[in-house]
Amino acid sequence: MATSRPRKKRETYHHGDLSNALVAAAIDLLSTGDAEQLTLREISRRVGVNHRAVYRHFADLTALLAAVAEQGYRQLLIALEASLAGVKRAGPEKRVEALACAYVAFALDNPAHYRIMFGRRLNEDGRFPVLEDLVQQAYVLIDVEMGAGIEQRRFIQRPRRELVFAFWSLAHGFASLALVARINVKRTLVEPYVRQIVAPFITGL
Amino acid sequence: MATSRPRKKRETYHHGDLSNALVAAAIDLLSTGDAEQLTLREISRRVGVNHRAVYRHFADLTALLAAVAEQGYRQLLIALEASLAGVKRAGPEKRVEALACAYVAFALDNPAHYRIMFGRRLNEDGRFPVLEDLVQQAYVLIDVEMGAGIEQRRFIQRPRRELVFAFWSLAHGFASLALVARINVKRTLVEPYVRQIVAPFITGL
DNA sequence: ACCTGAACACCGTTCAAGT
DNA sequence: ACCTGAACACCGTTCAAGT
Numbered sequence: 001m002a003t004s005r006p007r008k009k010r011e012t013y014h015h016g017d018l019s020n021a022l023v024a025a026a027i028d029l030l031s032t033g034d035a036e037q038l039t040l041r042e043i044s045r046r047v048g049v050n051h052r053a054v055y056r057h058f059a060d061l062t063a064l065l066a067a068v069a070e071q072g073y074r075q076l077l078i079a080l081e082a083s084l085a086g087v088k089r090a091g092p093e094k095r096v097e098a099l100a101c102a103y104v105a106f107a108l109d110n111p112a113h114y115r116i117m118f119g120r121r122l123n124e125d126g127r128f129p130v131l132e133d134l135v136q137q138a139y140v141l142i143d144v145e146m147g148a149g150i151e152q153r154r155f156i157q158r159p160r161r162e163l164v165f166a167f168w169s170l171a172h173g174f175a176s177l178a179l180v181a182r183i184n185v186k187r188t189l190v191e192p193y194v195r196q197i198v199a200p201f202i203t204g205l
Numbered sequence: 206m207a208t209s210r211p212r213k214k215r216e217t218y219h220h221g222d223l224s225n226a227l228v229a230a231a232i233d234l235l236s237t238g239d240a241e242q243l244t245l246r247e248i249s250r251r252v253g254v255n256h257r258a259v260y261r262h263f264a265d266l267t268a269l270l271a272a273v274a275e276q277g278y279r280q281l282l283i284a285l286e287a288s289l290a291g292v293k294r295a296g297p298e299k300r301v302e303a304l305a306c307a308y309v310a311f312a313l314d315n316p317a318h319y320r321i322m323f324g325r326r327l328n329e330d331g332r333f334p335v336l337e338d339l340v341q342q343a344y345v346l347i348d349v350e351m352g353a354g355i356e357q358r359r360f361i362q363r364p365r366r367e368l369v370f371a372f373w374s375l376a377h378g379f380a381s382l383a384l385v386a387r388i389n390v391k392r393t394l395v396e397p398y399v400r401q402i403v404a405p406f407i408t409g410l
Numbered sequence: 411a412c413c414t415g416a417a418c419a420c421c422g423t424t425c426a427a428g429t
Numbered sequence: 430a431c432c433t434g435a436a437c438a439c440c441g442t443t444c445a446a447g448t
Contacts, residue, residue: 018412018413036325039439039440039441040440040441040442041439041440041441049413049414050413050414050415051414051441052413052414052415052442052443053412053413053414055442055443056411056412056413060441060442061441061442118381118385118387119324119385120241120385121384121385121386135387156404156405156408158401158404158405159401162401162402162404163405165379165382165388165402166375166379166401166402166403166404166405166406168378168382168387168388169374169375169376169378169379169382169388169402170371170374170375170378170406171378172378172381172382173373173374173375173376173377173378173379173381174370174371174374174378176323176377176378176381177370177373177374177377179326180323180324180325180326181326182323182340182373183370183373183374196363196364196367196371197367197370197371197374198371199361199363199367199371199409200361200363200367200368200371200406200409200410201371201375201405201406201409202409203361203408203409204404204405204406204407204408204409204410205405205409223431223432244420244421244422245421245422245423246420246421246422254432254433255432255433255434256422256433257423257424257432257433257434258431258432258433260423260424261430261431261432265422265423266422266423411448412447412448413446413447413448414445414446414447414448415444415445415446415447416444416445416446417442417443417444417445418441418442418443418444419440419441419442419443420439420440420441420442421438421439421440421441422437422438422439422440423436423437423438423439424436424437424438425434425435425436425437426433426434426435426436427432427433427434427435428431428432428433428434429430429431429432429433
């Protein structure tokens, strides 16, 4: 039976693209559970494959988590860009405010995924340049807004780097504290809450 | 041999205060290693006791980690109070700045311990009221400073709560990003760096 | 090439026993 | 009371084998 062979192959080998299937399954698990429950064995179980098969595509669990984090940064970048597109003709203050709202909303909508992105240090040995590049893209996105505000003399005249990190610290810090429930935010009230938190910062810009 | 009995007891039972010894051993491990390496079995090994002995004193690993986190908050509170004592006659801006520096310095000096305090949510089921109380004490400490600034009309006239969370977000966010190496801070340059990051916020207060 | 089975050294936790 | 031993169900990873 020559025709049954590819079928059987599919049933055992299961995939043309196991690599992406694993990342997708991991993200799916993150959407319903905690970041701690995301194990190599659980992910492969979800895909219906022996847990050893993971090692064909990823050097270790950290490499798989890095791919998951990369996907998270891609989604975050899209969300941030979308938020800026909504305030195209607004001043730099409004744009920065929109950015902060979108950032925190992303973290609260994808808490476990966000924890993978910012929880452990995944790229300690510099194995994942793509991950580093995506982080850099997020940095640049903020940097452009800060640069515009400085150039238009609407923001405080300070090195862009400082303002970018200050903004990022504020957004990430608020998101983190909300995720560990040190700050209690109702999802529907994220935007006004973030605006309040960011207000003194923006006033000081 | 009646005299050998208490001795033997000490050699096997090993402690009058196993509870505190476990917490101390855990903190000691955190001072040299990562937060992930801190396991129940490793801690008990360090104390020289069977790992099952832990369950005499703590309901589970989370309860032990909560005790470790509590100790961390006590140390953090002392560090924050000490920093305020150093700027007793200064204006509220300077005092808030000192607070931020001390906060970030604590996180960078005790990275693994800080991660236990702010990494996972330990008190999800409200089992550790002491932990919650210590967090509250930290909140109040910041709140008092913000309240003073508002009352003296040196800060923006907004609800204290907002300013406290904004400050905490900024300090915690900066510390977190530094710990995952998204921001690169040399330990000796923490203070000037934090001052720069906090500057626009304080200007806006 | 791609996947699996058995095994190893870990982990937190439970149960029943030892002193 | 306080601690231990053996066992259980997990985990990531290695080695050798299966198709």
